[in-house]
Every structure is written in C-alpha cells, then in structure tokens.
Amino acid sequence: MEHHADLIVIGAGQSGLATAALAPRHGFGRTLVLETADQAGGSWPRYYDSLTLFSPARYSSLPGLRFPGDGDRYPARDEVVEYLRAYARRLDADIRTSTTVTSVLPRDGVWVVRADSGAEFTARAVVAATGAFRSPYTPDVPGQDEFAGQSLHAAGYRGPEPFTGRRVVVVGGGNSAVQIAAELGAIAETTLASRRPIGWMRQRPLGRDIHWWLRRTGFDIAPLSRLLEKAPVSVLDDGRYRTALDTHGVERREMFARLTRDGVVWADGAEEPVDTIVWATGYRFTHPYLNGSGALDAGGRPRHHGGVADVPGLGFAGIEFQRSFSSNTLRGVGRDAAHVLSRLGRSR
Structure with missing residues (x-):
C-alpha cells in the first residue's frame, strides 16, 4: 500500500520534530514523520539517567514552544523527553512510530521511502533527521578482542x-x-x-551563562562549521x-x-x-537507508551544503556543526531545519 505526503521526515527526535513544525511555513502541506521507536523523542529517552542539559531552559526550546519552568535552570533528561513528546502532540503532522525506514530511492520524480514492515511512502521532498545515537563509536584499540571484562x-x-x-x-x-x-x-x-x-570551560563566565555570551556575540549562529569540526573538545x-x-x-x-x-x-x-x-567516545552519523540515493559519498557520509543534499528534494537535519556551533542542539535545530526547508520548497 502506498501513502503520499508533501514532505517525509525520517526521525521524531528534536531535529525531526522541529522540521515537521516548520514545514507549513515553507509551503508543505501533509507532513509524514517516520520514527523507529514507539514514541517520539529520538535518542533522549535512552541517554543515561543523570544526564542534564548544559544549556539553561531558556536556550533549550524548539520553534514555537518555550521550554517550561525556570529559564535559568538546567533541565534533566526526563524533562527533555516530556517536552519533546508534548511538542509532538501539538504538531499538525502524521507521526508514525514503530516504523523503521530501510530505503529512500528516487522514482518517477518522487522519493520512495520503504519501511521494514513493507509499507511504502512517497513524497517530493525528504528530510533525514535520524541523528547519530544509533551508531556509537568505539576507537580501535589493540587488545580489544582479548579483554575479558x-x-x-x-x-x-x-x-x-x-x-x-x-x-x-x-x-x-x-x-x-x-x-x-x-x-x-x-x-x-x-x-x-x-x-x-x-x-574545562566555565559555565558562567563573568556571571552570565556561556549560552548568553554565545548569543550576544553571534558566535552561536556563525557559519564556522569547518573550523569547529577540528576544534578541541x-x-x-x-x-x-x-x-x-x-x-x-x-x-x-x-x-x-x-x-x-x-x-x-x-x-x-x-x-x-x-x-x-x-x-564515552561519541557517535558517527550514518544513514544506511540512503544507500543508493546519491546523497552519500563513498565513505557513507552525507553529501550536503548546510543540510541541503547534493541531490534534489533531499535534506538533512541534526548533523553536528551542520551550519553553525549550535547545530544539533535544541536551540539550533530549528534554524537549520528552516534553512533546509526553504531550499527544498523552492525546488519543488
């Protein structure tokens, strides 16, 4: 059975939800969001229990919905999960959970998105927003196969x-x-x-949270992605x-x-x-469902400029340093999603 939408968003984490929320502003009608998990929220429910944000609540909102409570506090993991699920409930989008995308391929001027259930969906535009949590990275260290612990x-x-x-x-x-x-x-x-x-970086230099300074100086949104990728952690x-x-x-x-x-x-x-x-060695962005789409290079990395793929009608959201320092953060994914949607909307 085939289902058609104006826009298909793959992933219902922070990037996918922000993309779905902004889609109507960029001329997209029906938006379909496909999510592997049984609820919206992306990777947040699977992070360790004590995780707290390093950004205050006032700098941790998606487009159109303020993060609740004291704006100066640092929200805990479960607060973020609830915020994202509340955000999802407000969206004018069809969110299909327990749906794992296996392939995204062009056919007759549209993108054909297939799921592991055998379901098939089509759209003129697709945004891949699945994040990196599914691909934890462990460095190759001698003796790993020997270690019995x-x-x-x-x-x-x-x-x-x-x-x-x-x-x-x-x-x-x-x-x-x-x-x-x-x-x-x-x-x-x-x-x-x-x-x-x-x-070490001070959380509150000169009495202000670092995120206040990032916004005040414009560094938060500066297009410095190539430099930031090589900067020390x-x-x-x-x-x-x-x-x-x-x-x-x-x-x-x-x-x-x-x-x-x-x-x-x-x-x-x-x-x-x-x-x-x-x-605790990070993650690697992988998009195996895009194999054969023309959107990945020989190493499986996205071929894109600011999230707009090198193939028409396809974009990315939620890539680290996609366009700026704040890409792939709650406060920054909306800006990146708007940029990608505006380009995809023009190309239809």
Whole structure:
C-alpha cells in the first residue's frame, strides 16, 4: 500500500520534530514523520539517567514552544523527553512510530521511502533527521578482542549502581565522559582516560551563562562549521563536575596503549587490572537507508551544503556543526531545519 505526503521526515527526535513544525511555513502541506521507536523523542529517552542539559531552559526550546519552568535552570533528561513528546502532540503532522525506514530511492520524480514492515511512502521532498545515537563509536584499540571484562559504550550506560566496588576506566574527554566518571567515582574506583587533557570551560563566565555570551556575540549562529569540526573538545562546568572528580579521587590519565585479558596497559607501560571500560567516545552519523540515493559519498557520509543534499528534494537535519556551533542542539535545530526547508520548497 502506498501513502503520499508533501514532505517525509525520517526521525521524531528534536531535529525531526522541529522540521515537521516548520514545514507549513515553507509551503508543505501533509507532513509524514517516520520514527523507529514507539514514541517520539529520538535518542533522549535512552541517554543515561543523570544526564542534564548544559544549556539553561531558556536556550533549550524548539520553534514555537518555550521550554517550561525556570529559564535559568538546567533541565534533566526526563524533562527533555516530556517536552519533546508534548511538542509532538501539538504538531499538525502524521507521526508514525514503530516504523523503521530501510530505503529512500528516487522514482518517477518522487522519493520512495520503504519501511521494514513493507509499507511504502512517497513524497517530493525528504528530510533525514535520524541523528547519530544509533551508531556509537568505539576507537580501535589493540587488545580489544582479548579483554575479558565488561566493555560498554556510553549509549548503553544508565547509572552507576551496577558498578559498585568495581575498577572502572571511562574513556573520553567530553561532557558525557566527565559526567559519567564523576558519578561513578562515588561508588567505584574510577579513572578517566583521554588522549588530551580535559579542556574545562566555565559555565558562567563573568556571571552570565556561556549560552548568553554565545548569543550576544553571534558566535552561536556563525557559519564556522569547518573550523569547529577540528576544534578541541571542551567540557562545560559550573564547578560541580571538577569538584566531584577531585572529591572522589578520579584521576585523569593519558589514554592506555592497549587492553589485555584482565585490564589495561597504560602509556607508561604499567599494567593494571580493570573490571569495566566505559567508552564515552561519541557517535558517527550514518544513514544506511540512503544507500543508493546519491546523497552519500563513498565513505557513507552525507553529501550536503548546510543540510541541503547534493541531490534534489533531499535534506538533512541534526548533523553536528551542520551550519553553525549550535547545530544539533535544541536551540539550533530549528534554524537549520528552516534553512533546509526553504531550499527544498523552492525546488519543488
């Protein structure tokens, strides 16, 4: 059975919902949103339990709906999930959950979108907004196949309790690695391993949240994507995480050289037994359903300019540094979605 829409959005996370919300402003009539999970919200429900935003609520809204409550607080994961689901309920769009897209291919002037159920949908324009959470990245480290302990990515981490009393190494130098190591340090012997020293950035320089400064200076929306992709990772902190690491004796060490059956070999040659490795090493954007569409390069990376694909009628939303520093954030995805929709609308 075939279903036609003016616009198909793949993914009902923050980027997909923002795209669906803005679609009518850019001349799109019926918008269909296809989501793998059984509810809207994207990857947020699957992040670790203690996750809190590094941006205040006043800088964490999608187009048309203010994030509720005190604008200066830092919302928790579950608040973001509820906000996104409330946002989805307000949309004038057909959101199909439990629908996994398997292919997007051109046919007779339209895009044909197929799902794992066998359902087929068509539209003149498609926006891929599936994010990167489905593709956790773990670096290739010698000895990985030998290690007999527990090895998990941050995507599978929920909370510290199962690791009580264990020897844990958290790998990574970003916000997630620091947050996870800080809470694990309270109940487990924990080390933070990274290739570079932690790049601490004050959450509130000169008494203002960093996001106030980003907006005030225009840096938040500056088209600096190529420079930002190569910039060192920084960790935003109001002091709590750095204090927690110090309080719990969480040491930062240079990345280990290899894994052994029972633990790690540090860069200085010292061997140490380890029970668990937590890889807080980020994600890689992959769009396997776009294979054969002409929208990916030989390495599977999107071919696009600011989210507008190199093939007509196709766009992306939610790519890190897609157009600016704030791309792929709650406050920034709406700007990127509007840019992509305006181009797709003109090409119809």
